[in-house]
Amino acid sequence: MGDATEALFREDAYLSTAEGIVAAINERGGIVLNRTNFYATSGGQPGDTGFFERADGARITIAGTITGQTKEEIVHLPAPDAARPEIGETLVLHIDWARRYKLMRMHTACHLLSVVCPYPITGAAVGEDESRVDFDLPDAGVSKEGVTADMMALVAANHPIFTQWISEAELAANPGLVKSKNVRPPAGSGRIRLVCIGDEAAVDSQPCGGTHVSETQEVGDIHIGKIEKKGRENRRFRIRFGALPAM
Structure with a gap:
């Protein structure tokens, strides 16, 4: 051990x-x-x-x-x-604080995306300049412009972000907290760390061990650079820093 x-x-x-x-x-x-x-x-x-x-x-x-x-x-x-x-x-x-802070902002952006797109998550990767989140989403029916606008509304609202711990039994009683389709939070320690967004977690609450900023405004300008089809029922959303480039 x-x-x-x-x-x-x-x-x-x-x-x-x-x-x-x-x-x-x-x-x-x-x-x-x-x-x-x-x-x-x-x-x-x-x-x-x-x-x-x-x-x-x-x-x-x-x-x-x-x-x-x-x-x-x-x-x-x-x-x-x-x-x-x-x-x-x-x-x-x-x-390396500059690198970590970028990752904190990006990881938080991934959580905001999961609020805007409330579908089962099939994969995710956080990067310094681009992150991706894959959803089980048969028909896209969403646009990068619309998703970007909804995410930026959450950023602008400057919701607080905080962590809290619950027991594994509490998580078992609230399975909807887990957004990932194929990855379960690590069990065995008796407690699970939740990352919460909004007053009293009104915006979001999900198990996560990563690092995040303390309020949504810190994420800054972000946009969906691309939505890709990855299989019949899988859509990959790519998050990038900066405003959505004009067409």
């Missing part, structure tokens, strides 16, 4: 810098800390990059972050030429 890492990003997505102690280094050189603000790749959101700062000011470049033997173990992947820290060493952890 892997070691559990305290995932600071779950409670505070804006923690760009934190302190952690090296708990282990795996056979591939991956660094495991007692706590981290680095998000590990999961749920369609890429893991964080950045650097660790040592006591003497030297930097260890982190090229990626993944989960280890369990979802609770977070492994930081140093760049090939980076130095290796010592077990028990205290490090200051700096995420």
